[in-house]
Amino acid sequence: MSNINQEYIENYIRSLLPKPSILIQEMECFARENHIPIVQPEVAQFIVLILQAQRCKKVLEIGTAIGYSSILWATAMGKGSKVVTIERESDMIFLAKQYVQRAQLQDNIKILQGQGEEVVPILKDHFDCIFLDAAKGHYMDFLPSCLSLLKTGGLLISDNVLFRGMVASDALVNRRKITIVKRMRKYLECISNHPQLITSVIPIGDGLAISLKKE
Numbered sequence: 001m002s003n004i005n006q007e008y009i010e011n012y013i014r015s016l017l018p019k020p021s022i023l024i025q026e027m028e029c030f031a032r033e034n035h036i037p038i039v040q041p042e043v044a045q046f047i048v049l050i051l052q053a054q055r056c057k058k059v060l061e062i063g064t065a066i067g068y069s070s071i072l073w074a075t076a077m078g079k080g081s082k083v084v085t086i087e088r089e090s091d092m093i094f095l096a097k098q099y100v101q102r103a104q105l106q107d108n109i110k111i112l113q114g115q116g117e118e119v120v121p122i123l124k125d126h127f128d129c130i131f132l133d134a135a136k137g138h139y140m141d142f143l144p145s146c147l148s149l150l151k152t153g154g155l156l157i158s159d160n161v162l163f164r165g166m167v168a169s170d171a172l173v174n175r176r177k178i179t180i181v182k183r184m185r186k187y188l189e190c191i192s193n194h195p196q197l198i199t200s201v202i203p204i205g206d207g208l209a210i211s212l213k214k215e
């Protein structure tokens with residue numbers, strides 16, 4: 001249970017999702033068996049919808065893991081699209097490269113190795129959408145550089161912002177997670193009141209924040 005939605009609601013929504021490709025099913029299975037966190041399927045479906053509705057062609061992702069979400073975004077955006085994705089762990093990059101190759105998306109997905117905090121500020125491109133899915137306690141560190149890389153009218157999508165419900169209620173906070181929770185609250189307050197952003201926090205998956213860059 002995520003503490004965000006009732007299990008029966010989550011299961012029902014998941015039962016409505018289109019059946020993923022064999023490769024995506026294999027990746028879901030691998031992630032589950034190896035305890036690798038990947039975007040939840042109903043959240044992925046929502047982001048796919050946004051990418052298509054906004055006609056996005058260029059996404060920056062922070063947190064690649066095995067390349068599951070990168071493959072979903074590149075597939076959703078279609079021909080000529082680009083996903084630039086950053087990952088700090090070399091074992092994850094090794095796996096991600098293999099999956100990207102098997103998906104035949106090596107021309108569309110560029111995997112950069114490094115600490116996101118160091119890589120993002122040196123990027124020169126501009127993006128239609130930025131998907132923030134790295135260490136939960138550090139979202140605030142990414143905000144200034146993400147804002148400068150995001151096009152006007154572009155979307156910043158931040159995952160896991162309700163962090164198993166702990167961000168919304170002290171009663172749920174595990175003491176060992178208190179720093180992450182405090183930092184996430186600060187991040188949500190910042191993006192919710194930021195003069196350049198319009199933000200909506202959505203109780204889906206582990207909590208998703210969508211922010212539109214106004215200017």
Ligand SMILES: C[S@@+](CC[C@H](N)C(=O)[O-])C[C@H]1O[C@@H](n2cnc3c(N)ncnc32)[C@H](O)[C@@H]1O
Nearest residue numbers: 038039063065068069087088115116133134135
């Ligand atoms: C939740 S997983 C990403 C899942 C992936 N987006 C998906 O849905 O398929 C987070 C990943 O971010 C990586 N990570 C965490 N903090 C990072 C940082 N500061 N810079 C780069 N990678 C980071 C972790 O190693 C981990 O593989």
